[in-house]
Amino acid sequence: MTETVLSSPAKEVVIGFDRPFVVIGERINPTGRKKLAAEIAAGNYSTVERDAADQVAAGAHVLDVNAGVPTADEAKMMTEMVQRVQRLVDVPLCIDSAMVPALEAGLAAYDGKALINSVTGEQESLESVLPLAKKYGAAVVAICNDESGISEDPAVRFAVARKIKQRALDHGLPAADVVVDPLVMPVGAVGNAGRSVLSLVRRVREELELNTICGASNVSFGLPDRQGLNAAFLAMLIGAGLTSAIVNPLHARVMTGITGAEVLAGLDNRCKRWMKRCRAQQQTRAA
């Protein structure tokens, strides 16, 4: 029974095989959001704060925080954002950056056990990120690519996941603190992208006994009705054993897909969360 425990001063969130599915809010990220990037660069964090509050209200259990604004001091902004978000909401955070100094700044500023997003199978990444996870007692997202890039072959990606798990153990991390991201490619470009991820999630769970995480929305890139596709994909992934995902919790159809899939995967005791969600939606419509 693999359990990845994340925490803030007030809350503990457990990603686990027989646990409720963990939703990680993706919104606090300036990538592809020019207006937000400009605000952050100018020291204006009002959108960041609104995104934090809105996502938690919509059901996010953890928030991803990414401060990747080009040409700016990412480490400094990460510190500022982590502190502000943590003052505002009480959920654990996922510290997200491609830059090791920004990861370290976020971890140093964070009070609790964070999730690091991410380490890859590349030597440089393994040797810089895993020691950080050890130093700060954080869990880490393990992305299934390495120096050779992102393979379309699920067997190659599985081998990368296995390697990262082993390297994490070598660095003294508990296996349960490695959460594997099988890497979701757009199905419009790579026809077997969905199928590959479904089989990887199953294998990582059964053979490596690790938790899994997905940035699922990438699957629908370039296609119409992305929410409809993402909702179906998340339901399928939960059926295959996925234990967490980075999504936009403000997308109601996606959250309905997730909550419904939990009922059907036997993860929603007496359907309580489903009924609560339906009641809340009725009230929203009535208001």
Place this chain on the structure above:
Amino acid sequence: MTETVLSSPAKEVVIGFDRPFVVIGERINPTGRKKLAAEIAAGNYSTVERDAADQVAAGAHVLDVNAGVPTADEAKMMTEMVQRVQRLVDVPLCIDSAMVPALEAGLAAYDGKALINSVTGEQESLESVLPLAKKYGAAVVAICNDESGISEDPAVRFAVARKIKQRALDHGLPAADVVVDPLVMPVGAVGNAGRSVLSLVRRVREELELNTICGASNVSFGLPDRQGLNAAFLAMLIGAGLTSAIVNPLHARVMTGITGAEVLAGLDNRCKRWMKRCRAQQQTRAA
């Protein structure tokens, strides 16, 4: 590569492992529809005909026809309904009755290769329905219960499916003409109902190498927002390898869940059906 071929004079529909998912329209069934039952008993088939046309327009590949009106001559009505539906639409039919004489009347009236709904693992059912399938060259839905009832243990239901497959072979039917229905119980009453069916679908496909079918909507009985749950469940089932289902194709969210899951299971070449569905929905909204 298991393929179950159904046909009408104009169309062939193949249920198969790497084929588009087959949607069987459930509407032509007086069970629980008092008004429809009264119409049929009075010899009025206007609703039956409208249901036939509407379901095909909404994307059904096959139509289920059930004439089960209590106290009426079911065999006579089945004959009438099969003939009328077949004059109106060109998709193959699924002849659905708990009464063997009604099944035989429907098969005799039908022009093409039908699907019989259904045989169970009970001795009496096996000995009466399998010879009919052989005589009329029909495929048959194999429901996973027997004299001992419906087991909550998926291993018991799997054993029933294996038994029906063997008995069908003994009667000279090809294995591919047995389509297994794992039996869906309401998840509100049986907490592991969804999970059981997911594991059964996978095992029937991998170990028995048979196609599968589900009356999926039963899973949400008694719960709010049934379409939302059914859509999530069908996506999960398609992810687990389900190849056909009996559903209401007029439920747009359920059909979106199915079509989306096909994209992600790699069953929608170049996402063509998904894009066609999105365009059609845009036109409906614009009209």
